[in-house]
Amino acid sequence: MTLRNNTQTWGSMSIALHWLTLILIIGLAVVGSNMDDLPNGPQKIQVYALHKSTGLTVLALTIIRLVWRMFSITPANVDNTPAWQAMIAKLVHGLLYLLLFAMPITGWLYNSAAGFPLKYFGLFSLPKLSGYNPELKALAGEAHETIFYVLALLMLLHAGAALKHHYLDKDNTLTRMLPWLANKPRG
């Protein structure tokens, strides 16, 4: 496997960024959906701080991914992909990238409007996107939650399409993003 993509398959950089993002998002979703119920205390602050830093990591990874995508080849769709499928795939990929930005940005905005500090894993402080603003805080909080559900839905659609390619079409759409699956017998 090469670092860079080619017309046929994804390189290791794109593959690593893709799966690392997924792992982080699952962690963010599990922690993010439950952290509000924690009893007030320094531990809750630590959990929130971890959620914020992980979200910022996804933001950074998404920027790297987009830059990498811009300067590298994107593998072509498998042969004989119907035009409507290609169009929907392009749309879903575009929306996924958009939401991968919108999630951390709305979280950051929510944090700023609520008046909380923002430190990246305790290493350095990040600027506030707004001053203390209860209305904006409520708005950003709602957006953060709603966008999460839309993102989860799109991710399911994205994963469902990959599984359809793998099990029904029996093409290499999934295995070129998940190479260690390629050597296993196909189901």
Place this chain on the structure above:
Amino acid sequence: MRALVLLIALYSGNVFSADYAQQAGSSLGFTGSYQGETFHGSFSKFNSSIRFDPAKLAESRFDVRITLASANTKNAERDEMLVGSEFFNAAAQPEARYTASKFRALGKNRFIADGILSLRGVSKSVPLTFSWTPGARPQLQGTAKVQRLDFKVGIGDWDDLELIPNVVTVNTQLLLSPVATPSAKIKPATTKP
């Protein structure tokens, strides 16, 4: 005529000439640190009775009452926590009080009040350094350092000094005007920061 002046002088002799109440525009703020970031807060409700004459320090008196629930740090979650049982415990003891009767002159209109802060059931000496701008409506600008854990503000898991350091700096600016009848009870004044 001379007798009348003398009479007034005698009559007012037992009245201290330097009793003041705070006016709108006065402020009482505090600065602390939280998660490594400085934050500012203020009390919108507090009431100061100030008797002060730089020439009569021995007779000077401060009495400041602070409504703890009026604390505002521009963070709804933090403000809620601040009045709660682990911090100010305002439900049990709604007021903090600062009284001073010992004063030292530092020169150039600067003084130290060796006062007592009563907060959350603890009374402890907290020196207040202040400047006094004399006049018909004098101004007092003061600062004090309060060790929050001395007053059990932020107990339990909150005594982590890395998360919330011990020192909280209190700043106040009092715009004062003379009180006509110092013996009368002064109504609590509300000022907005």
